[in-house]
Amino acid sequence: MSRLFKVIGLVPIGNVDKDFLEDLRPPLEKVFGQRVRIAGRTALPRDSWNRDRGQHLASLLLAELSPLPHLADRVLGVVDVDIFAPGLNFVFGQADITGRRALISLKRLRQGFYGLHRDEDLFQQRALKEAVHELGHTYGLGHCPDPSCVMHFSNSLPDTDLKGWNFCSxxxxxxxxxx
Ligand SMILES: [Zn+2]
Ligand SMILES: [Zn+2]
Known part of the structure; x- marks a missing residue:
């Protein structure tokens, strides 16, 4: 399939701001050279919710993205709830390394989550970096030692804020x- 016909599907799971997704589209199209389509909203599944933790299990949200939306070569699920993976307090996102599905959570990307002043630009930048990073994993990329590369591992938001939203060469x- 020519890359001209490849599509990345953005799938909001639960309540996700539509304008936010629209803003995410152009830079994602630029980075991957593919069209990005926003799919209809999917409901948050009940089984991913962990009441004791107050978080959703990322792997089960990722499973919601199967089957892939029509024509999508890759799919990125976007949630605005807090997510975790076994052994970790939280995760910013998760990807199916051998597959074509990735997921990001917006919850911890806002300054407001940490009691700080709202900063929409910073929020959008962080979301874009997480989106490119998780999608990057679906193209077989591991973590990159270059701290300015989007594939550099972010242990915390300062790491995310330091890196760019593009891949190193x-x-x-x-x-x-x-x-
Ligand atoms: Zn990663
Ligand atoms: Zn790199």
């Missing part, structure tokens, strides 16, 4: 081979 080369 090494990672870009690897992604290009799969596009």
């Amino acid at each position: 090494f990672c870009q080369e690897k992604v290009n081979q799969k596009l």
